[in-house]
Structures are given as C-alpha cells and as structure tokens.
Amino acid sequence: MYSSIPKGLTDFTLLLEKGTNAVMTNKYNPFYYHGALPQFYLWVLYLSGLLLFAYYIPTIDNAYFSENLVNAWTSVDYITKQIPMGAVIRGIHRYSGDAMVITIILHALRVWVTDRYRQYRWVQWVTGIALFLLVLFVGQTGYYLVWDERSLILTRMTVSALNYLPLIGPGLSAWFLNGSAITNLTLSNFLFIHIGLSFFLLFGLWLHYVRMTRPVMTPPPAMNYILMAILMLVVFAYPISSGKMADINGTPTSFDIDWFFLFPYWVMAHVDLGVFWFLMIAGSVALTVLPLPNLYKAAAPVEAAEVVLSKCVGCRLCSLDCPYMAIDMVPAPAGSRFKLLAVVKPYRCSGCGVCVGACAFDAIDLPNLLDSDVTAQIKAMAEAK
C-alpha cells in the first residue's frame, strides 16, 4: 500500500487532514472536497462568462464607427468602466480561472500523494490530465479575447509556434487565425474556441466520473459561500485592468505574465521552438503515462471479487454499494428463484471488499481473502484461551 510514494509525505498529508478535521469537522474539511472545488469554480466561470458574453464584441476594429471605435478592447473597457458591477464580474471570471488551476493542481497532488491514481483508477487520471490541458488552453484563449497588446503578442507567438510544427502546422495556424492573417474573423474564432471548447470540459468530466458511484461533485453550501467570499476579496483587492489597445501595425515586445495560464509562453520566450514543443509534448505524455502498471512491478495486482452464483439472491446491495460501478445486476437464468444475479466487471474492481461487507448471504468473495476464512479466524481468536 502507498508503495510508490514516500511514506513521510503520505503521513504528513493524513496528519494535516486530521488537524483540519479537528478545526473544521470532517463534513467541512476542504481536503475531502478537493475534486469538487475545481468543479465549483467551473460553474462560477460559466455563469460569469455568460454575463460577459452579453456585452463582448469579437472584432479587432470597426471601420463604420471609426470616430466612435467599437471593438473587442473597447467592449471590454465598456464592461469594466460603464456597466454596473461589470468590473466585478470580469474580476470573478479571471480569478476563478486562476483558482480553478490552483485547485486542479492541489487535487492532482493529493491524489498522487495518497496513491489514488493508478490501477483501476487510470481512466480518472488520464482524463484528468486531458481536462487540465484543456483548461489551460481554454484559459489562454481568454487572454487573447481582451485584445490588448498582450493579446497581440500571444497571438503572434502562438502562430509562430504552430507554424513550426511539420505537416499539421500551417493547417493549425490557419484554423487558429481563421485565415492567413489577423482579421475580425480571428477574434470571432477565438471567442468560439474559448466558449465552444469550455463545453468540451463537461464531456471530459463525464468521462472523469463515469467509473465512480456517487462522485463528490459539489462542496457543501457553507463551503461555497466561503470560497465565493475569498474570491470577492481578491477581486476587490486586485482589480483587473487591460493593457493598451492592440495596434495591428505595432510590434509590442513585452507583457505581464500570468503564471497560472501563460507559463508556456514564458518557456517559449526563453528556448528554441523545437525545445518548446519537445518540453510541452514530453511533459504531457509523462504525466499521462504515470499510472502505467509497468512502473509499479512491486505493487500487488488487484484480484477482482467473485460472485458465488449458487448463493446470490439478486438483492442489489453489492451493486449499490460498489464505489467503482464494478458490479452489474443481470437477469438470472430461467428457473432461478430470483430475478437478478450480480456480475463483477474485473477491470473496474479495486478488490476493496465493500461488496463482501454488503452481502448478508456470503455470496461474494475476494479470491485472496475469503470471508469464510476471516470469520473462521475471528472465531478461533475469540475461542482461544
């Protein structure tokens, strides 16, 4: 158990959680909602994004209103300065994105420290990495939408990076710019990527949850209020402001970096493009293959639970209690006294034995630890003098 993780690290986490339990009780311990926190921020992002979307205009210029310029930058400026609470909504949208990245990293760290990312959980880990990369990309496209000087540099850097790729590069950069140069169509494409891909997160989350019974998706309301209050404190303490409006003919050379989303651009600015792509792709692949079983030869393989067909009465209790949706109830063969029969999906089974505890008929067993053996051991111990 916990074989691949330094023992001190796991113990430290468990003690930290114990201390938090003492203060906050285990119903409100944020450590026990580490996966629900990014999900909460996702809802906040959807709602605040919807409000921003109502006033956002995805163009880089508008020739028909040249005295009264209307474009992405001025619409964001209008949202920030003219609309009541507009700056607050914008701040919430920006900072909850940052908070989502922080909570995703904490979620991944806790899952890694407590050794809950491999074997029967590899689907959750791999989809989690894909979700994280998607969150980073969607977040970056948000920075293009403001259309200040930083957006212009980021767009040009992205185009040069995409063009570097062989074969698919030119196609990708044409898709990204929606043409061969930055035009009004580019910004509408950015808006579509930003909003459209954010809905792919929901699809990814479905894959992330699909093997779990009763996934913890929402923190308790009291915790939501506290998270919102902290977010509002940051929003009011550090108001968001845009840079100068982007001038398509200018060549800005430096920008403020946002470490949560824009760190790949920092890497891009400091190394060759070939090295950049190598680092990004190798890093993503390394994270994705972390649960590969070949890396953990010492760990004991999972032995899936087995149903004793002659004893199963089809009461569904094991299938309801299984935390990994590993037990299906199928129609019993004709002539059986009962309607249903439990069937274990071995590739989903964790070998935890919750089904054994749920069965009042001794009809399900772990092959490496029969419950009849455990009961016999208990009896022998109790009777020994």
Next chain:
Amino acid sequence: MSVASDKKVITLICERACDLTSVTSDSGEVKDVAGLQVVKLPCSGMIQPLMIEAAMKAGAAGVIVAGCQIGDCYYREGNRMIRDRLLGNRPPGLKKTVDRRRVLALWLARPQKDRFLSEAKEFVQMVRNLSDTPAPAAAPKPEVKAEAKKPEVAKAETKVDAQGDKKPEEKAADAKPNPSKEMPVNPDAPTEGSGPAPERP
C-alpha cells in the same frame, strides 16, 4: 460483579487505518494489551455485521471496528458504509440481539497508533467488567468515539431513534439479515418448502 478477564477482544481493522504492525505479534495479538486480537482487512467496508455477530457468539468480550478518518477512505466510501451499517442506516445491519455496548468504532488515520492503543485499553477494561446480563431493552447505540461530536453522526443517531415508532413485525423484519422489501424476488418461482418446481411444458 463477574469479571471475565480472559475473554478476548477482536479488532477488525482496515490495513490503511492506524498502523499496528509495530505493536502486534505474528499471531495477531497486540503486545501491550493482553487479549486484544487484530484481524486486518483491505478496507473497513469489508467488515460484515455477521463477522461481529460471529465473534460475539464465539465468546469474544467485545469487537473494535477501526477504519480511516470518515471522509478519507482509500476506496472512497468503505468506512462510511460500515459506520452506517453499525448505526442501522444501511443494510445489512447488526442484529438487535448484539449488545451495542460491546462494539466500539474508531476512525483513525495511519499515524494515530497511540490514540488507538489508549482507546482500545480503556475499551477492553470496560467490556470485561460488563456483566453478562443481556442488554437493557433500549440498547445504547454503538459508541463512535473519535467521531462523537460530528453533526453527521448526531443526525444518523436521531434516525435510529425514529425507528422506535415501528410496528413489532417491521422490527422483526429489520432484525433479519434480509435486505430491503424491494428485493426483486421472482413471483413465479416456487417458494421454499413447497416441493420441487413444477415442470414446465
């Protein structure tokens, strides 16, 4: 008061909860507390109420159920489930005939070995001094020591109390290991004791 000092106390423990390997002998006896036996399971959720009943029937003075801190189960929900089973909120439950005073549940993280030893010592002392007379009609709920102040448990206990309003036959139904009434039983199938199944044409 009859003192049965040689009776054993059985601990059913999750192998990821408090780490007792350094204090147990090879036969599974805790060195510091005489007569305290340890049975390790992959998860506290694997503990069947039947196992607790078997231990009591075989003459154990009491049973300690130990799992990880509630909220932190390696297998997600195992400790919550055995807690709910002991409290009677999730089938299969513990039989009503089991003396609730002789069952202790502890929810401790891996580094909390000392806490386990002190609680277990106290419990063994207490259980051995209990008289053998059957428990009073309204048996006390299983002790949930390391958890006692938590609001969730308080709620769970009120639910247990609410069951007092049930009719006697409902109570009897609860006491059986049989799970819920919605259990899908085939109405066409022959019932027990009515002879062999009629042959189908």
